[in-house]
Amino acid sequence: MNNKTENQENQEKKQKQDRIILEELQHSNTNSDPNSPLHTLDTLSKTMNALKNKGYTTNFNLKKDCLVCEREGKEIYIYPNEFEIEDTFRFEGETNPADASILYAIKSDKYSLKGVLVNAYGVYADDMAGEMAKKFK
Numbered sequence: 001m002n003n004k005t006e007n008q009e010n011q012e013k014k015q016k017q018d019r020i021i022l023e024e025l026q027h028s029n030t031n032s033d034p035n036s037p038l039h040t041l042d043t044l045s046k047t048m049n050a051l052k053n054k055g056y057t058t059n060f061n062l063k064k065d066c067l068v069c070e071r072e073g074k075e076i077y078i079y080p081n082e083f084e085i086e087d088t089f090r091f092e093g094e095t096n097p098a099d100a101s102i103l104y105a106i107k108s109d110k111y112s113l114k115g116v117l118v119n120a121y122g123v124y125a126d127d128m129a130g131e132m133a134k135k136f137k
Contacts, residue, residue: 043091044089044091044101044103044118047089047091047103048103048116048118051103051105051116052116055114056105056106056114056115056116057114057115058071058113058114058115058116059115059116059117060078060104060106060115060116060117061117062117062119062128062132063077064128064129064132065079065080065128065129065130065131065132066078066079066080066132067083067106067117069113069115071111071113076111076113078108078110078111078113079131080131080132080134080135081131082108082110082111083106083107083108083110083135084106084107084108084109085104085105085106085135085136086105086106086107087104087105088102088103088104088105089102089103089105090102090103090121091103100120100121101118101119101120101121102118102119102120102121103116103117103118104116104117104118104119104136
C-alpha cells in the first residue's frame with residue numbers, strides 16, 4: 001500500500017526533472033541560451049553544481065577593478081580584458097525578493113580558467129570601477 005502525499009510525489013517529480021536536466025547538461029555545449037536546460041534549474045546551489053560539472057571549477061572573488069582567484073596557492077588577478085562572462089543566472093530569495101543574487105559563469109582563456117562568481121543583485125551588489133562595471137552590465 002503506497003500512501004505518498006501529493007507533496008512527496010511533487011518533490012520526487014522535481015528531483016527526477018532535475019536529474020534529467022543535469023544529464024542533458026553533460027552533453028550541452030552552450031550556456032548562453034536562455035532556453036537551455038541550465039536556465040530551468042531553480043536554485044543557486046543546483047546551478048552552481050551543474051556548472052561545476054561543465055568545468056566551471058574556479059571560485060572567483062570580485063575586487064573593484066578585477067577578479068581574484070587562487071591557483072596552486074597563489075592569488076591570480078584577472079582584469080576585464082582577460083575574461084569573458086559566458087552566462088548569467090539571477091535568483092530571488094525565497095522569503096524576500098530583495099535577497100537576490102546573480103551567478104556568473106566566467107572563462108579566462110589567458111589563464112585557462114573557467115569558474116563562477118556569485119554577487120548580490122541590485123542595490124546590494126558590490127561596487128566596481130570603470131571597465132569592470134562595463135563588463136558586468
